[in-house]
Amino acid sequence: MATDLPTTQRRIVLRRRPEGLLAHDDVEEVEAPVPPLEDGEALLANEVLGIDASVRSWLSPAKGYLPPVEPGEGVRCSTVGRVVASRCPAYAVGDVVTTLGAWEEFTVIRDDLFSTWLSGPDPTYDTTAFLALCGSTGCTAYIGMLEVADVQEGETVVVSAAAGATGSVAAQLAKLRGARVIGITGSDEKCRWLLEELGLDGAINHRTEDVSARLKEMGARADVFFDNVGGPVLDAVLSRLALRARVVLCGAIATYNDTGKAPGPSNYLNLIQQRATMTGFLSLDDIPRFPEIGARLRAWEQEGRLRYHAEVFEGLGSSVDALNAMFTGANTGKIVIRLG
Amino acid sequence: MATDLPTTQRRIVLRRRPEGLLAHDDVEEVEAPVPPLEDGEALLANEVLGIDASVRSWLSPAKGYLPPVEPGEGVRCSTVGRVVASRCPAYAVGDVVTTLGAWEEFTVIRDDLFSTWLSGPDPTYDTTAFLALCGSTGCTAYIGMLEVADVQEGETVVVSAAAGATGSVAAQLAKLRGARVIGITGSDEKCRWLLEELGLDGAINHRTEDVSARLKEMGARADVFFDNVGGPVLDAVLSRLALRARVVLCGAIATYNDTGKAPGPSNYLNLIQQRATMTGFLSLDDIPRFPEIGARLRAWEQEGRLRYHAEVFEGLGSSVDALNAMFTGANTGKIVIRLG
Structure with missing residues (x-):
């Protein structure tokens, strides 16, 4: 074990459940104890915290696939860091590990499903790239697009939140399979990024354009729709x-800040007309396969066949803004918080 | 060819598109010509007209898998009758044939996908039983339950409109496969019928009971939901x-009388939580297999393993009431109109 281990740390805890966007005073930065390690535990010094839509959904009271974060608890998120102390045979000091941690400087990890060893001591390991491309974000895109939708060459694919972390990878994976890919996003700048940087075949700004009408103009009917958004965008593409289309439900970011119940997709009956399928999935089920999938994504990135963009916020204090950037549509790609 | 063929007939034509339930003056009974047969045609004297939810949906302007019925045209429906004249090698006088006809005494048929030869001359052939069990109704139930949902022994199956023509067959087919089957219907009397006559394992009256709460009380979560109804019932079962549940969308009778757009199922996000699938199908795609499937259903009925109930209305003049009975929830089983 290393000496001089921290006994306290900075952590951001939930004070009360947010209504709508997370407000600065819904959370509180506190000094929290770092408990001494027990057998089987290691201490991870977090280097980057990953923001995705589920961070917000866990703050709502609804029971999901993981229990909601309770007031007083740290705000749950994926993190990547380096091991600073270990009483667990799976991890040595200096190892790079990703875990389901929280908005905090240190996370106690175990050798379980939620923590994955990434690398031995390697100062050049790019922890931001990992979160943006090879972690749960990229694996979710991979599983949803290549396995659940099983997109085929020549098919027409529509991706919502296509400039987001998951959507941008999903859209590129569909291109790699030889599909025609149309991305839906929330600004003209992001539309340009989709067309010019990611090489998509079409882009629609859902804030200024009629999604259904634009798809019609393009002569596009979706064989696959990879939906991260829900709400009116889902309804538009259902039309x-x-x-025999496959609609793959990855999430519904349009509804995560709702306190009441969002209306459902009134065009769902087109599933009958088109003999289509709408399937929900949680990449969580495939966590044991993440290392293998992540390695494949990394290889494609190194061959120049996949790109990512990371929006970096600095310091724990930027966490609330980082989370909200996700919902205001300000970001392109993956949002991460880099700790000092 | 037979002599003394009719040159005119009674037919009910659409005068204007209904709003909500079909009103008596939305249609008109007229005397219409029976055109002389051309080569390849035969004339069917309709004996029974079949009512199902699609009859109403075809009166709405929305383009579906068949074009909407236009004002001035006969009200489209399945019929079974006997051939009274033929210039088509596929049919002889006296043959029993089912076709996609209309609310009319005679239908001109051809040897195409929409007409199926059922039997040679046979005065005992039960045309009502055919419509109730072995025609498109039963085949839809068979394909939806046994093929699309592919229900397995021991699974929990929920069927909406379970006392209706399609639902009652679907529910019994799930029982035959060894599933636990809970039917949702609209009256206590129909609940009793489901339990006592069809032998289902549970029945819920959605007009007086909270469907979601009752399923919870029964400790039931649907592995398969066969939905004929849509609306709040679909939302309740989605909860x-x-x-890995399979929701099979057969129809949405709750919405067919709506003029505006019905709200979608706001609980659709449970498809993600439960890694579930919602699939639409149209049995129309399998019309060539209807004779084979119908024969299987008929055999099960004769072995006493499948039951049906037919609600018989008498005469063309009862057509409007027959159609509306379907939506007011008054009927059990299949609604047919018997012509004089």
Whole structure:
């Protein structure tokens, strides 16, 4: 074990459940104890915290696939860091590990499903790239697009939140399979990024354009729709399904800040007309496969076939702004918080 | 060819598109010509007209899998009758044939996908039983339950409109496969019928009971939900899905009388939580297999393993009431109109 271990740390805890966007005074930065390690535990010094839509959903009271974060608890998120002390045979000091931690400087990890060893001591290991491309974000895109939707060459694919962390990877993976890919996003700048940087075949700004009408203009009916958004965007694409379309539900960011119940997609009956399928999935089920999938994504990135963009916020104090950037549509790609 | 063929007939035509339930003056009974047969045609004297939810949906302007019925045209429906004249090698005088006809005494048929030869001349052939069990109704139930949902022994199955023509067959087919089957219907009397006559394991009256709460009380989560109804019933069952549930969308009778757009199922996000699938199908795609499937259903009925109930209305003049009975929830089983 290393000496001079921290006994306290900075952590951001939930004070009360947010209504809508997370307000600065819904959370509180506190000094929290770092408990001494027990057998089987290691201490991870977090280097980057990953923001994704589920961070917000865990703050709502609804029971999901993980219990909601309770007031007084740290705000749950993925993190990547380096081991600073270990009483667990799976981890040595200096190892790079990703875990389901929180908005905090240190996380106690175990050798379980939620923590994955990434690398031995390697000062050049790019922890931001990992979160943006090879962690749960990229694996979710991979599983949803290549396995659940099983997109085929020549198919027409529509991706919502296409400039977001998951959507941008999903869209590129569909291109790699030889599909025609149309991305839906929330600004003209992001539309340009989709077309010019990611090489998509079409881009629609859902804030200024009629999604259904634009798809029609493009002569596009979706064989696959990879939906991160829900709400009116889902409804619009449901009106433009191809025969035997597969709608893959990855999330519904449009609804995560709602306190009441969001209306459902009134065009769902087109699933009958088009003999189509709408399937929900949680990449969580495939966590044991993340290292293998992540390695494949990393290889494609190194061959120049996959790109990512990370929006970096600095310091724990930027956490609330980082989370909200996700919902205001300000970001392109993955949002991460880099700790000092 | 037979002599003394009719040159005119009674037919009910659409005068204007209904709003909500079909009103008596939305249609008109007229005397219409029976055109002389051309080569390849035969004339069917309709004996029974079949009512199902699609009859109403075809009166709405929305383009579906068949074009909407236009004002001035006969009200489209399935019929079964006997051939009274033929210039088509596929049919002889006296043959029993089912077709996609209309609310009319005679239908001109051809040897195409929409007409199926059922039997040679046979005065005992039960045309009502055919419509109730072995025609498109029963085949839809068979394909939806046994093929699309592919229900397995021991699974929990929920069927909406379970006392209706399609639902009652679907529910019994799930029982035949060894599933636990809970039917949702609209009256206590129909609940009793489901339990006592069809032998279902549970029945819920959605007009007086909270569907979601009752399923919870029964400890039931749906592995399969066969939905004929849509609306609040669909939403309620979506809140009680088992892991990897299959929701099979057969129709949405709750919405067919709506003129505006019905709200979608706001609980659709449970498809993500439960890694579930919602699939639409149209049995129309399998019309060539209807004779084979119908024969299987007929055999099960004769072995006493499948039951049906037919609600018989007498005469063309009862057509409007027959159609509306379907939506007011007054009927059990299949609604047919018997012509004089």
